[in-house]
Amino acid sequence: MSTQVNRSWQMTGFGLSRLERVEDKVPEPGPRELLVRTKAVSLNYKDKMIIDGTLIPDLVFPFVPTSDALGEVVAVGKEVSRFRVGQRVLGQVIADWPDGDAPPVLHKHTLGSSLSGMLSDHVVLGEDAAVLAPPSLSDVEAATLPIAALTAWFALVEATKPVPGQTLLIQGTGGVSLFALQFANAFGLRPIVTSSSDEKLERARQLGAWQVINYRTQPAWDKAARDLTEGIGVNHVLEMVGGDNARRSLHALAADGRLSIIGILGDTELSFSILPFMRNRITVQGLSVGHRRAFERMNQAIEALALKPVIDKVFGFDEVPQALKHLEKGPFGKIVITMT
Amino acid sequence: MSTQVNRSWQMTGFGLSRLERVEDKVPEPGPRELLVRTKAVSLNYKDKMIIDGTLIPDLVFPFVPTSDALGEVVAVGKEVSRFRVGQRVLGQVIADWPDGDAPPVLHKHTLGSSLSGMLSDHVVLGEDAAVLAPPSLSDVEAATLPIAALTAWFALVEATKPVPGQTLLIQGTGGVSLFALQFANAFGLRPIVTSSSDEKLERARQLGAWQVINYRTQPAWDKAARDLTEGIGVNHVLEMVGGDNARRSLHALAADGRLSIIGILGDTELSFSILPFMRNRITVQGLSVGHRRAFERMNQAIEALALKPVIDKVFGFDEVPQALKHLEKGPFGKIVITMT
Amino acid sequence: MSTQVNRSWQMTGFGLSRLERVEDKVPEPGPRELLVRTKAVSLNYKDKMIIDGTLIPDLVFPFVPTSDALGEVVAVGKEVSRFRVGQRVLGQVIADWPDGDAPPVLHKHTLGSSLSGMLSDHVVLGEDAAVLAPPSLSDVEAATLPIAALTAWFALVEATKPVPGQTLLIQGTGGVSLFALQFANAFGLRPIVTSSSDEKLERARQLGAWQVINYRTQPAWDKAARDLTEGIGVNHVLEMVGGDNARRSLHALAADGRLSIIGILGDTELSFSILPFMRNRITVQGLSVGHRRAFERMNQAIEALALKPVIDKVFGFDEVPQALKHLEKGPFGKIVITMT
Amino acid sequence: MSTQVNRSWQMTGFGLSRLERVEDKVPEPGPRELLVRTKAVSLNYKDKMIIDGTLIPDLVFPFVPTSDALGEVVAVGKEVSRFRVGQRVLGQVIADWPDGDAPPVLHKHTLGSSLSGMLSDHVVLGEDAAVLAPPSLSDVEAATLPIAALTAWFALVEATKPVPGQTLLIQGTGGVSLFALQFANAFGLRPIVTSSSDEKLERARQLGAWQVINYRTQPAWDKAARDLTEGIGVNHVLEMVGGDNARRSLHALAADGRLSIIGILGDTELSFSILPFMRNRITVQGLSVGHRRAFERMNQAIEALALKPVIDKVFGFDEVPQALKHLEKGPFGKIVITMT
Incomplete structure (x- = not known):
């Protein structure tokens, strides 16, 4: 050899x-x-x-x-x-x-x-x-x-328990995001996918997205996500970006909601307001594969x-x-x- | 009024x-x-x-x-x-x-x-x-x-966490059993259905059973279930009958397996051998809606x-x-x- | 009547x-x-x-x-x-x-x-x-x-599982904090108490604090907490204040650590750096009674x-x-x- | 060397x-x-x-x-x-x-x-x-x-979550049992110890047993355990024996109770009645170190x-x-x- x-x-x-x-x-x-x-x-x-x-x-x-x-x-x-x-x-x-x-x-x-x-x-x-x-x-x-699928799987299935019918917001259409979309579908979650491209959003729909949001045309996508969930907010958000984006993710969450931080494509700081966080019993968890x-x-x-x-x-x-x-x-x- | x-x-x-x-x-x-x-x-x-x-x-x-x-x-x-x-x-x-x-x-x-x-x-x-x-x-x-679906749901989703790819043995084709079959399918479990009727088993297959066992023609259905799982045994059994049937259910289980007792159509006694139970870390749980x-x-x-x-x-x-x-x-x- | x-x-x-x-x-x-x-x-x-x-x-x-x-x-x-x-x-x-x-x-x-x-x-x-x-x-x-004890209890026992020998940082010596100290002791946790008063810290010691930090004389109390834990960091922090204090709490955490936000006495904003948060699989949870x-x-x-x-x-x-x-x-x- | x-x-x-x-x-x-x-x-x-x-x-x-x-x-x-x-x-x-x-x-x-x-x-x-x-x-x-302490620890702390104030029945005063007694005490459980020797029971009391039962003088120790718990039954039993003894253990359990089978000193068969098991949502789990x-x-x-x-x-x-x-x-x- x-x-x-x-x-x-x-x-x-x-x-x-x-x-x-x-x-x-x-x-x-x-x-x-x-x-x-x-x-x-x-x-x-x-x-x-x-x-x-x-x-x-x-x-x-x-x-x-x-x-x-x-x-x-x-x-x-x-x-x-x-x-x-x-x-x-x-x-x-x-x-x-x-x-x-x-x-x-x-x-x-x-x-x-x-x-x-x-x-x-x-x-x-x-x-x-x-x-x-x-x-x-x-x-x-x-x-x-090894990384993309396992990261999505761990955030959705191992670190928490998927409850069919709950909403999941997935940011973007990269590798992790599309695995998350496929797993979410398989478990009966309602995936909301965000992207800046209508064409990608259309493909996400074909892969099973329940709703899509173009964050270029709807920069207040947290508000849009709340509207899609009758004002209740999203049960789980997979955070891929950081910074202001993560702040919006927290705004998009329902009471008892969960933010899984699994990627950083942008600003590495996150800041948010504690009072609603505490009242709504929000969980933020960092994950890595x-x-x-x-x-x-x-x-x-x-x-x-x-x-x-x-x-x-x-x-x-x-x-x-x-x-x-x-x-x-x-x-x-x-x-x-x-x-x- | x-x-x-x-x-x-x-x-x-x-x-x-x-x-x-x-x-x-x-x-x-x-x-x-x-x-x-x-x-x-x-x-x-x-x-x-x-x-x-x-x-x-x-x-x-x-x-x-x-x-x-x-x-x-x-x-x-x-x-x-x-x-x-x-x-x-x-x-x-x-x-x-x-x-x-x-x-x-x-x-x-x-x-x-x-x-x-x-x-x-x-x-x-x-x-x-x-x-x-x-x-x-x-x-x-x-x-x-209210009873049939919630009993199946509670045993599969609330009392434990369904892991896609794991096997689930479902006894019979009554109300609870068919709800269990449908939920199991939705979660990517591999349902094995038992019945005394080939015609009902065929319908169970159409509803998504991964494998079926006719317990009339195969009275050692626990052995049959082991064979279907490459000798490993079944991860979860929903017990509907009791007595000797429950004993067989325990024999059919894999290590770390779970027996959920959710119905009694037959003998109300259950007896089993403790040593393999302990070695294989089996769990038996009684459930009621x-x-x-x-x-x-x-x-x-x-x-x-x-x-x-x-x-x-x-x-x-x-x-x-x-x-x-x-x-x-x-x-x-x-x-x-x-x-x- | x-x-x-x-x-x-x-x-x-x-x-x-x-x-x-x-x-x-x-x-x-x-x-x-x-x-x-x-x-x-x-x-x-x-x-x-x-x-x-x-x-x-x-x-x-x-x-x-x-x-x-x-x-x-x-x-x-x-x-x-x-x-x-x-x-x-x-x-x-x-x-x-x-x-x-x-x-x-x-x-x-x-x-x-x-x-x-x-x-x-x-x-x-x-x-x-x-x-x-x-x-x-x-x-x-x-x-x-009804509020003070139940908030401490919920954060320590219901929202997570206390593991004897793990460290818990408790901020201050108010009602919630002292209940947390007493529960922590009972469960074999190692409580570290912070205060601006040496006299209160002495009383906390008598109530069972494993270590104490005066944050007035040691403003970098996160560093002090790391030092007390051989550089590993604290397993769980009960956050009572918010703002910069919460940021320090995150710095004080060990890998797989948990920050329970149960009070806000100061600034209602929290900001932190995402990268170590993700790498160390940190959890932040807001709780309310x-x-x-x-x-x-x-x-x-x-x-x-x-x-x-x-x-x-x-x-x-x-x-x-x-x-x-x-x-x-x-x-x-x-x-x-x-x-x- | x-x-x-x-x-x-x-x-x-x-x-x-x-x-x-x-x-x-x-x-x-x-x-x-x-x-x-x-x-x-x-x-x-x-x-x-x-x-x-x-x-x-x-x-x-x-x-x-x-x-x-x-x-x-x-x-x-x-x-x-x-x-x-x-x-x-x-x-x-x-x-x-x-x-x-x-x-x-x-x-x-x-x-x-x-x-x-x-x-x-x-x-x-x-x-x-x-x-x-x-x-x-x-x-x-x-x-x-390695075996005695870890078996007791795993049954009490890893396989379930100890809730202070709950009752735990411990059979005998051998190695596993006394570790269980010490851990139970540390977690605020209320340990009930059984033995055939009053002298050993007295020593168990000194080690922190909340109640003791001499199963020689009280062969219906399951009934005795129920009486000690105001008829409610015991929350958790550590089974060391098997056979008829295990059957009594199940009788001693409260609703939502748990039987951890961690030893077999006697008969290796266990038989019990399913109906109360199901109604009371009993869990039996085999454990091994x-x-x-x-x-x-x-x-x-x-x-x-x-x-x-x-x-x-x-x-x-x-x-x-x-x-x-x-x-x-x-x-x-x-x-x-x-x-x-």
Whole structure:
């Protein structure tokens, strides 16, 4: 195996111009590790922020970015008992979080952040940090799950209990948002989707949005959301932006409502008025992906519900820079790179 | 209003022969009560057991049986604030259970049991013991909800958290079972339905059963259920029968599995072996209908999920004895009596 | 009974000067109501804010303020089944919240706010809006429970699950804070108390504070709290102030930490940085008293744990203005008015 | 290190006569393993059942029994990050259960059962299967925790939520029972202890039992428990015996009560009547020790609450057969073997 060539995209510094294709040896798995041949890698907005240098300023180079990949197990360490050669696996992004509460020091073992990422032909994963891919999904589809789908799933299903008929406001139509839309539909929630594009909103409707709001034409979208819910407010909002947007999210909430902060695309500050917050018993919770057991439960659910991830565009391994540029355009769903 | 005639079916003793049609005055609602004009009444197996004298041996006569009815509010007491005339309502069967834990002494305020039942043109309900009917359901459909649907909902959604992809074994194809089947489907559970009739199993399949087992041709249905789940066992079983059947249910369970005891059609004893029970961390829970808040949540879910109750047969007000006889035949879904 | 005189303190406008003693007839209880002879009334800071006109600007006069009182049932309506004459009861402040989620429109039925308050010899309570007082407490002690104790209890025990050994930061030494300190101790939590007074901190220590911080001499008390927890941060903070103080509270939190907002003595805005909030999976929850079932559970706990409320000072019925002035001084524990 | 001698007690067949002292080489830890020098080992009743051959009939010999030991880390594998040499550790009995749900195939990795046990001078533990011992406990005290304390903790605190003032019936005065008694006291539960010995009941009282029942003089102890709770019944029963005893436990339960099955000393069958079970919404749950996170939380609680395990008797390493015989006498608390 060691005679094979292992292609990677490596950061040698910040900026797209410092992302370079390299070739080296295929790594060897340790006793409890898996050697995985990567088939497809999906991108998240945070990958762009890491490459740009805005998210992890003290990154050590060279560094292989990205966290989400589907691969096939091609070799296993001698003590491995959870997997065998030939299985299709996905990496568990927060590698040392099996279940329950997160590990005490979180970012010690995170794929594509404190650990090396997935933009390589071969990667090594701990056997405790991988899950089986859902059999019904293609390689490209399965590659989209580790961050985007698990974040949506964790916010909707693990951190709370979805109650059919309740309303859920979903911001935008990126990867996490469309997974949230699909899960919400499956659970009988009433999803309200916001976007600045009527065309995207129309596609969201076709995917099952109960209501849509164009926040460009309706900048007071919190008011619009209240109107859509007969003045009661929305039961749950998935916050993707921060700043003033998050403040509006709080205004849009019903009594006993919940704001799950799962992304920051804008201002990193949030300010709000405490009195209605207290009177209405509002909960705000920060979330960041999820644990391995939740990932397994989600994959089981994806099979049972026959869900298919929404893919915006697929790029070849040579087109990684183009794929990253495409990410800035606000895709509708996920961007995936195939390794072939 | 008091000049109107109020028709009822009243028990003057045990047995179908002592169930008699009577006419009296329309009752007056108290300050916090609703006068409800009944439109449709659904039957439950326990109504038959009450009429036969097997469930409540010390019942005081005369007694109007049944618990489940859809009606229209025709008058309200002067302090009523939760409802207004013209609304379609359903009675909350355990009348003094608004939310959370049940009231200390349960059967003090139960419709059709410690309280008078619903087989009358007019009934009086406390305003705290009623909920709005789902607008999308007809009168006949809505009348089926108070016991059968709420029991299934409470066991699947309130007492535990449905995890899509998990398996659920449902016994039979009566009212509760078919509601459980519909809810299970909506939540992405994998329902396995048992019956002694291939024809009913075929209909269950059409309603979304993932697998079916004919317990007549496969008396070791617990073994059959294990085989269908690759030897793992079923995650949740809804027990409707008791006795040896319940013992089989426990054998069919996976580790961390749950047995919800929601009905007794057979032997009232249950015996099982403790060692595997302990090793596999099994939970057995007895359940009995549910609280008003759960009823409200369920109705909201029925709207959002566009569920339609399965009606076996509708009878006229004069056909109550025939309807009760039909109940013994093992209907597929609910039996309803219309008041007109 | 109607020949008796019923003394009250009534607001005829905002400001202490418009709080007047009046006498009228003893009220009659309705069919499901209790007539309660008040023995002791405790004050909360919000009573001062209501009297000053800062909390409910559109209050309708005349209005009897305050919410917390211990009284004896002296008559019951003819349909009352939950209480009998002679029992010592406390009013459930959010009167229509029996259990589970709060009622849809919260402030419709709140004692001393949307409903008339307790500063009268006699008050009328719905039988669903009262609980038995703990037998081991005196009238004065029991009168302190309805808001202060229940708010602390709900934040520590009902909205979350206390884990012995975890740290809890409690702000100040007012009524809610000292109940929180006593409950925290009982559950094996490690309470850290903040105050501007070394003398009060010493008394807090004697009541069981694990650590204390004087925020006057240590304005960076969030840093001090981190230091006391070996850099890990505090697991739970009870926020009483708002504004910059709440921001510091968030800084003091450990990963997976919780901020319960249960009071506002200062700035009503809260602003914080989202990124660490998300990474550390922080939860912020607004809370406002609690439901009747929680009140019953708390009273049972107070008995079992043999807790005694901390009383700062007791005033006579004629001294209500003095008692309200004393409230501004930052008492150590509760202020109570006896009706005799 | 490999020149050192490693003493063990090994089973070469079933029966006490086949338990033999042997000496071999000190084992080497793998890359993610700890070499632990054992200081104290505690016994559980199931150790006796394993040695007698009644619990695991297909055990492979030679086999080192027992599961609970306190030891010091004397060497670590090169990839170990959670522990360092010199720390005092306890083994996590169900080794591959870090948190949340149990692993799919439970008994694959259980200390002293599917894995080799602890009756050796040195043992090797995976770094994921160990926790730090509470600093305030001596070696002998800490050795008692892994099964007895964690079983009691899990049943009282993890699988449910202790509500102060609720009643808990504890059967007997063995290791698990006395831990349950101490935890119950700490949480404000009202523990009722049963035993056949008035002398042991008197000691249980001194440890904080609220009430005691001698089941020899009061064979209808379920009735006695009901009487002690004003006819309401007990909220939670910890079942240690099985068979008829478990049936009595169910009779002793209040509505919404819980029976945690955590031990089997007698008949392994349980039978009960379903109707009251269903009406009263009873829960029966089988439990078997607990996960590592619960172990860590418990140790933190033991520190915060300053709890001290009750030790019945300490034996020397040469006295293992005597210690096992003593186990049959029904000790009051734990039996421990010191390795020196």
